[in-house]
Amino acid sequence: MAAVTTIAPRSVSATGSVRNRRIADMTATVVLWVMASSIIVMLAAFIIYMVYLGWSALTPSFIFGVPQETTAGGGIGPEIYNSFYILILTLVFTVPIAVAAGIYLQEYSQPGRFRGVVQFSAESLATIPSVVMGLFGLLVFVYLFKWHFTALGGALTLTLLNLPALMRVTQEALSSVPDTLREASMGMGGTKWQTITRVVLPSAIGRMTTGVVLIAGRIFGETAALIFTAGLSVPYNNPYSLSPWRPAETLAVHLWYSHSESIVPDVARIGNGSALVLLIMVLLFNLSARIVGRQLTKRFTGRAE
Amino acid sequence: MIAVQARRSHRTERIAVIGLRLAAGFVIIAMAALLLYLAWEGTKTFYVDKFPLWKFLFTTSFDPDNKQVGAGVFIVGTITVTLFAILVGGPFGIAVGVFLSEIAPRRMTQVLKPAIEVMVGIPSVVYGWLGLTLLVPLIRTRTSSPSGFGLAAAGIVLAIMILPTVITLSEDAFRSLPGSLKEGSLALGATRFQTIVRVLLPSASSGLAVALILGIARAIGETLAIQMVIGNATQLPLGIFSPTAALTTEIVTDMPGATEGTLLEHALFSMAFLLLLIAMLLIVFVRLALRKRT
Numbered sequence: 116m117a118a119v120t121t122i123a124p125r126s127v128s129a130t131g132s133v134r135n136r137r138i139a140d141m142t143a144t145v146v147l148w149v150m151a152s153s154i155i156v157m158l159a160a161f162i163i164y165m166v167y168l169g170w171s172a173l174t175p176s177f178i179f180g181v182p183q184e185t186t187a188g189g190g191i192g193p194e195i196y197n198s199f200y201i202l203i204l205t206l207v208f209t210v211p212i213a214v215a216a217g218i219y220l221q222e223y224s225q226p227g228r229f230r231g232v233v234q235f236s237a238e239s240l241a242t243i244p245s246v247v248m249g250l251f252g253l254l255v256f257v258y259l260f261k262w263h264f265t266a267l268g269g270a271l272t273l274t275l276l277n278l279p280a281l282m283r284v285t286q287e288a289l290s291s292v293p294d295t296l297r298e299a300s301m302g303m304g305g306t307k308w309q310t311i312t313r314v315v316l317p318s319a320i321g322r323m324t325t326g327v328v329l330i331a332g333r334i335f336g337e338t339a340a341l342i343f344t345a346g347l348s349v350p351y352n353n354p355y356s357l358s359p360w361r362p363a364e365t366l367a368v369h370l371w372y373s374h375s376e377s378i379v380p381d382v383a384r385i386g387n388g389s390a391l392v393l394l395i396m397v398l399l400f401n402l403s404a405r406i407v408g409r410q411l412t413k414r415f416t417g418r419a420e
Numbered sequence: 421m422i423a424v425q426a427r428r429s430h431r432t433e434r435i436a437v438i439g440l441r442l443a444a445g446f447v448i449i450a451m452a453a454l455l456l457y458l459a460w461e462g463t464k465t466f467y468v469d470k471f472p473l474w475k476f477l478f479t480t481s482f483d484p485d486n487k488q489v490g491a492g493v494f495i496v497g498t499i500t501v502t503l504f505a506i507l508v509g510g511p512f513g514i515a516v517g518v519f520l521s522e523i524a525p526r527r528m529t530q531v532l533k534p535a536i537e538v539m540v541g542i543p544s545v546v547y548g549w550l551g552l553t554l555l556v557p558l559i560r561t562r563t564s565s566p567s568g569f570g571l572a573a574a575g576i577v578l579a580i581m582i583l584p585t586v587i588t589l590s591e592d593a594f595r596s597l598p599g600s601l602k603e604g605s606l607a608l609g610a611t612r613f614q615t616i617v618r619v620l621l622p623s624a625s626s627g628l629a630v631a632l633i634l635g636i637a638r639a640i641g642e643t644l645a646i647q648m649v650i651g652n653a654t655q656l657p658l659g660i661f662s663p664t665a666a667l668t669t670e671i672v673t674d675m676p677g678a679t680e681g682t683l684l685e686h687a688l689f690s691m692a693f694l695l696l697l698i699a700m701l702l703i704v705f706v707r708l709a710l711r712k713r714t
Contacts, residue, residue, distance in 0.1 A: 119622025147519040150512060150534055154583070157498065158535050161542075161550060215443030223440060233444045235703070236451035242699040243454070246668050249677070250692045251454050254461055258680065262704040275450050282447070301674075306429045308436045319490065329537065336543025340641040340667075341674060370545045372646050374552070376676070390549045390635035 119235075162394065169391025172384045178392070181354050182369065187381040191389055193354035197266065197363040202334050203276065204359060209243035210327065213278050214270060217285025222311055241279035245340040248276045252344035264346025266363035272344045273334055280333075284326030288319035321412025325404045332400030336393055338367040347372050366393060462693025465489060465686040476690060482654050482670075489687035491694075493654050497571075497666040498640055500657050501650070504575030505582055505639040510632050512579075513586025517631070518616055520587070521594035522602075537591065540584045548648035551577040556649055565661035569651035572660050577645050582635040589634060593627025594620060629709040637702045642693065643668040667691045 145207035180190020216233070224230040252272030256262050292315050300310040353361075364372065370389040373382050462561050465471050471489055479490030520529060553575055560568030601623055605615040621628070651663025665673070671688050678685040 121684045136611050136614065136651075137666070139612040143613040143616075144523060147515055147523055151516050151519045151524065151528070152540075154516065155531060155535050157580075158539060164554065165546075165550070194526075198671060212443045212446055215440045216447055219437075219440035219444040223437060229444075232448055236448045238703050239700050240447065240451050241453075242637045242641070242703050244643065244668060244695050246641070246643040246671055247458070247695050247699075248454075250671065250689060251458060253675075254457055275454070278447060301651065306433050308433045309499070332541040333543075336541070336546070338545050339672065340544065342672065347676070367543045367545045370549060371648070374549070374648060375609065378486070386549055386553075390546050393543050393546050395539060397543070397546075401538050401541055 120177045135419065162398075165387075165391050165394050169387040172388030173391065177384075177388050181351070182293075182373075183379055185378060185386075189379060189381075189385065191366055191369060191385070191392065192350040194364055194366040194369040196337070196355055197345075197349065197393065198335050198367070199364040201266055201270050201273065201363060201365055202331055205273040205334050206327070206331060208274040209277050212322070213281035214285050216278075217282045217290065218311060220282070221286045221289040221306065221308070222315070237279040237282055240275065241283075243276075245276055248272055249340040250274075251341045252340065256344055262360070264286060264344065264348075264362040265360050266341065266345055267359035268361060269341045269345025269365075270359070272340050273337055276337070276340055277330055277334060279329050281327065284330065285319075285323060288322035288326065289315060291322060292318045315323060317415040319411075320415050321408045323407030324411050326405035328400055328407060330374055332397050332404070335365075335400065337398055338365075338371055341365055341368050342371070345378070347376070436481055445467070455700075458689065458696055460688045462696075463690070465683070465690040469683050469686055471683070476687070480656060482687075484684035485684065489690075490669075490681060491667070491687065491691055493656055494667045494670045494691060495667055495694075496656055497650070497664040498668070499663070501571060501578060501646065501666055502639040503569065503575045503638055505578035506632060506636050508575065509579035509582045509639075510586060510635060513635065514581075514590045515584050517590030518594060518620070520591045522612065522616060522620070525713075529564075536584045539580075543608065544581070544642065544645045545648070547581055548645040549578055551645065551649040554612060558595065558639055559661065563661060567651065569649055570661045571650070571657045572662040574646040574650040574666075577649055578639045578642055579618055579681045581642060581645060582638045585638050586631050588636040589631035590624070591626050593624040593631060596627065597623050608693045616708075626709045626712045630706050632700050633705050633709065637699060640698060641668060643672055645654075647672050 149349050176188070177190045178195070180188075180194040181193055182191065183189030188214065216237075220230060220233060224233075249272060252268055252275075256263070256268030256271065261266075262268050296314050296318060297310055300314040301307070345365065345368070347368065348362045349364050350361050351368055366389055370386055370393065373379060373385045373389075379385065455461075465476060469487075469489075471487070476489060476491050477495065478492055480492035480496075481488040481490045482493060483489075516532075520532065522673050524532065555573050555576060556568035557663060558568070559565050559570075559573055563572075565572075595619060599636070602615055603620055605619040606612070644667060647669035650665060650669055652665050653663040653671060654665055654670075655663070657664040671691055675688050678688060
């Protein structure tokens, strides 16, 4: 009884009059609209500001030229090349392992200790700061294997860093495929593996590709994990080397390096130009992720996403 | 004929399962190797150089040339800058998460979602560069801070960087609530705002806790963006504009010049190991929060 009498007046007074409640509700709605819109405004302002800063730096000699150690006028050609080189190498390692592990977790594994440990490991890997992953790469590939700074070491480090994200993308894409498709395939006598490769994967391929391209955008801009594994330089006698056994400074690393370590006089120009190129690449990755994903879904399943 | 085919597909099936299991096992091996190797390397400060653990954690004198590697400054730096980021970015992110799940019309969602995805994609160094060219001069000219570098600049950059994580996860938390909760509250005459504050927020609390914890994890691990604006001074943050350093920024600042096997190098690996332990602890917290929900 006592409890009822103490609760009742409080809840009445907190509810207030209908008019006050309406005003509070309207105010809250307006505030939330303003907050959400501010994110879009802020992002647009960032993009405009960076285009304004970096536009004049984007000359052909900057985009395709080689970097300079001490004098002004250095370009970022080899850095752009290295960013793509390491990106492709990383995807070659990451995609098969992550997709296979994702299929295992989503389609095969039963709840149990093995699955629990895999999931805990993946979650931990996903939370590890990229600079810590970089130091692990330094220990394994530079100190232990004595490779020195190499594109391969960088790519393998990024593989560890991006495995969990790609596994999750795979799992989510697979879980979006309705069970009726699986049942239909099994009902016609297909084995589980046949069902997965011929029915489930084609239905999930659009979503998976979207995820892969978005993650590719992140790999392209990764920095902290590469400083200690792929190094801070490009081979000057052969800046466009195809070999994975050479130092490979990427564009994002170059932006950090030229700001904090290098002694060239035109740091601002290099920074503004590199930042703009990185931003354009991010926008391109995001755009193509949507387009490619939609196209693939349409082709493999005949339906629009 | 059919029997042969069936046997063959049965064999394919077995091989496939083995391959998939190996891939999943690789994740365990990678994590175990990382943990063991960093533990091995990260404790050398204590068992090779004989520097006491309590001094590493609680003293602030970092001078490897004179055998002092107290990481107190960097630990305090990481804690303060993370607190700053989560106090600013956390509520903001949850508010936008509510907006996306409860208020935003389709049109708005179609603009806001891709914008958030672009924010995730923007590289850490680009955020750092923006902070360096936009935020630091602003703080320098508008406040009493002489350089503009410091805690505030780093905290603001971080708050922006953790927004996508917090927004996306808190939106998921609200969306996963049963619709009957909201309908019940509205049917009792509550306004939408009352429903959000008194029904949805408490019901989604464990999901929101996960959003905040993973936001904190992101903030603690962020490196280059804040390294470019925090000032990299080995001093405790005495005010909101004070230049300082964090665990991650110290690693990146001093590692390129550290020689293998020195006390400085060992101390930096100890910091990396500490970051790894914090990351794993946060994952345990996430699991506890999720267990409460079910």
